[in-house]
Amino acid sequence: MDKIKGTVLRVFPKDVNTDEIISGKYKYDELDIKKLAIHAFVAIDPKFCEDAKKVKNPILIASENFGCGSSREQAPLVIKTCDISCIIAESFARIFYRNGFNIGMPLIECRDISNKVSQGDGLEIDFSAGTIRNLTKNETYKFKPIPEFMQKLLDAGGLMPYLKKSGGFTE
Amino acid sequence: MSKTMAEKVLSKKSGTDVSAGDLIITPVDLVFAHDGTMPLAIQQMKFGLSKRSVFDPNKVVGVCDHASPSPSEKVSNVHSFMRKFALENNLQFFENGDGICHQIVLERFTAPWKVIIGADSHTCTHGAFGAFATGMGSTDVAAIMTYGKTWLRVPESFKVEITGQLPKHVYSKDVILHIIGEITADGATYMSMEFLGNTVDKMSLASRLTMCNMAIEAGAKTGLCEADEKVREFLESYGRGKEYAPLVPDKNAAYADEIIIEAEKLEPMVAFPHKVDNVAPVTQFEDVELDMVCIGTCTNGRIEDLRVAAQIVKGKKVAEGTRLIVYPASRDVLLQAIREGIIETFLRSGASIGAPGCGFCIGRIIALGDGEVALSTQNRNFRGRMGNDKAEIYLCSPATAAASAITGRITDPRGV
Numbered sequence: 001m002d003k004i005k006g007t008v009l010r011v012f013p014k015d016v017n018t019d020e021i022i023s024g025k026y027k028y029d030e031l032d033i034k035k036l037a038i039h040a041f042v043a044i045d046p047k048f049c050e051d052a053k054k055v056k057n058p059i060l061i062a063s064e065n066f067g068c069g070s071s072r073e074q075a076p077l078v079i080k081t082c083d084i085s086c087i088i089a090e091s092f093a094r095i096f097y098r099n100g101f102n103i104g105m106p107l108i109e110c111r112d113i114s115n116k117v118s119q120g121d122g123l124e125i126d127f128s129a130g131t132i133r134n135l136t137k138n139e140t141y142k143f144k145p146i147p148e149f150m151q152k153l154l155d156a157g158g159l160m161p162y163l164k165k166s167g168g169f170t171e
Numbered sequence: 172m173s174k175t176m177a178e179k180v181l182s183k184k185s186g187t188d189v190s191a192g193d194l195i196i197t198p199v200d201l202v203f204a205h206d207g208t209m210p211l212a213i214q215q216m217k218f219g220l221s222k223r224s225v226f227d228p229n230k231v232v233g234v235c236d237h238a239s240p241s242p243s244e245k246v247s248n249v250h251s252f253m254r255k256f257a258l259e260n261n262l263q264f265f266e267n268g269d270g271i272c273h274q275i276v277l278e279r280f281t282a283p284w285k286v287i288i289g290a291d292s293h294t295c296t297h298g299a300f301g302a303f304a305t306g307m308g309s310t311d312v313a314a315i316m317t318y319g320k321t322w323l324r325v326p327e328s329f330k331v332e333i334t335g336q337l338p339k340h341v342y343s344k345d346v347i348l349h350i351i352g353e354i355t356a357d358g359a360t361y362m363s364m365e366f367l368g369n370t371v372d373k374m375s376l377a378s379r380l381t382m383c384n385m386a387i388e389a390g391a392k393t394g395l396c397e398a399d400e401k402v403r404e405f406l407e408s409y410g411r412g413k414e415y416a417p418l419v420p421d422k423n424a425a426y427a428d429e430i431i432i433e434a435e436k437l438e439p440m441v442a443f444p445h446k447v448d449n450v451a452p453v454t455q456f457e458d459v460e461l462d463m464v465c466i467g468t469c470t471n472g473r474i475e476d477l478r479v480a481a482q483i484v485k486g487k488k489v490a491e492g493t494r495l496i497v498y499p500a501s502r503d504v505l506l507q508a509i510r511e512g513i514i515e516t517f518l519r520s521g522a523s524i525g526a527p528g529c530g531f532c533i534g535r536i537i538a539l540g541d542g543e544v545a546l547s548t549q550n551r552n553f554r555g556r557m558g559n560d561k562a563e564i565y566l567c568s569p570a571t572a573a574a575s576a577i578t579g580r581i582t583d584p585r586g587v
Binding site (some may be wrong): 006015017019020021023024025027028030031042043044064065068069070071072073074076091093095098102104113149158159160161163164168169170 | 194196206207208209211214215218219220221237238244245246247252289290291292296306307309310311314315317318320321322331356357360361389392446533534535538551553554555556558560
């Protein structure tokens with residue numbers, strides 16, 4: 001993964017939790033993630049999944065502590081299943097952060113991003129340069145480098161393909 | 172170099188001298204998952220790694236607790252999928268009604284110095300025994316189920332020093348709610364919260380479990396308490412005394428942050444909708460009328476919690492228009508509560524008793540109606556948590572819950 005060019009689908013506030021991303025009342029019934037994904041964000045943003053289909057390479061923006069709460073991996077999975085190419089937040093909750101990379105979805109931490117970009121902005125993310133170019137506002141933002149190990153997971157496409165290739169955890 | 176408890180456990184387990192910030196590969200002593208997370212972990216093993224067998228069946232635990240007893244054919248099918256895998260692999264498998272994964276694991280497996288990973292965010296609970304315990308997602312857990320190892324970044328530690336005597340009807344739940352209110356929902360992100368001080372020394376193990384359970388609500392990777400005689404006594408009561416070894420932090424251990432709590436100054440606290448860090452004293456909410464009061468969960472469903480609540484409701488009736496629901500955390504807790512007459516006290520007061528499990532906390536077994544208000548001893552009050560995004564959830568201690576069930580509105584237990 002080198003560059004992603006896409007459009008800002010949503011700018012979420014701080015502390016969006018995993019119950020809001022995918023409610024517990026749906027997730028125990030369904031093993032098919034495509035069927036589960038239609039319920040993504042229903043309590044706070046019922047048109048999320050539908051609107052994601054109207055945009056090319058939708059990008060999600062959030063303020064601090066995105067994905068706090070439960071360990072449910074269905075949270076990043078339903079977001080990925082709604083075709084979100086990348087999430088940029090001011091910070092992520094720890095388990096969500098880990099889960100995102102494990103399923104091969106890039107998560108970027110960038111200071112003050114929720115105040116800098118607006119819904120509909122076109123963005124170009126350059127992973128090797130560590131920059132986000134806002135094509136609508138003609139601005140550039142630097143982001144925190146992705147930790148080396150997380151980058152390896154991304155390059156492999158997630159933890160499972162990474163382990164399959166390496167044959168397990170190697171020191 | 173002086174070490175925190177997290178650094179000590181992870182150094183010993185990984186066989187290297189580690190400190191905060193180091194990335195390590197560590198063996199895992201116990202890995203567990205439940206009906207909300209294990210099915211996905213099994214799928215990841217099968218489809219991601221082309222593996223069907225676990226590294227060591229004695230170190231892998233599966234529990235049907237979140238949607239248990241199963242309320243629908245869809246959930247039953249998910250349980251069957253999980254049960255079949257458990258049988259094929261001869262796993263430690265716990266059925267509908269056996270209890271909440273954390274309570275089952277701490278009764279049977281948790282011990283100081285162990286590394287415990289659960290596919291549930293409240294796995295930090297087990298740190299109350301001096302274990303390094305943290306929650307991960309299903310893919311991480313699938314990898315551990317297969318290889319018996321995981322990667323971890325050694326966390327920085329946040330020292331929580333609690334000193335002095337807790338006033339009457341102020342409990343560890345009030346302490347942890349107060350702390351989360353102070354440092355907020357991401358105040359300890361990625362850190363290990365280490366609960367120290369003479370108040371913690373005097374606390375029961377159950378009270379420490381309540382605090383460690385909610386470390387995640389401040390974003391922490393784990394919560395840890397010193398392993399002392401109380402841990403040894405608990406392990407002995409389960410015939411596991413040999414698994415005890417003390418754990419304390421080194422004197423000059425380096426902490427990234429610190430907060431000092433004076434226990435005498437605390438009052439019963441409440442977290443109000445829809446965030447756990449919306450915390451204020453119970454006295455600010457005494458006009459809030461309640462449709463449902465819930466006692467139980469991995470936070471406050473232990474025998475000590477039920478005793479406190481039963482003492483308050485004894486000989487009284489739950490207010491008209493309010494439902495009181497009690498879910499003991501495990502089969503052992505329920506049996507003990509029956510022996511002590513606690514269940515009879517609850518039943519006579521008008522409460523209903525659920526089969527040990529997560530019950531009301533995740534909205535799959537019991538759901539609130541539109542516009543309803545609940546007061547619960549659980550750890551999260553997120554919008555929609557109890558099955559209805561048009562309902563409101565307040566959090567409190569078992570004493571506050573019991574006092575409130577009798578009056579039908581949020582009530583200060585100090586006045587009962």
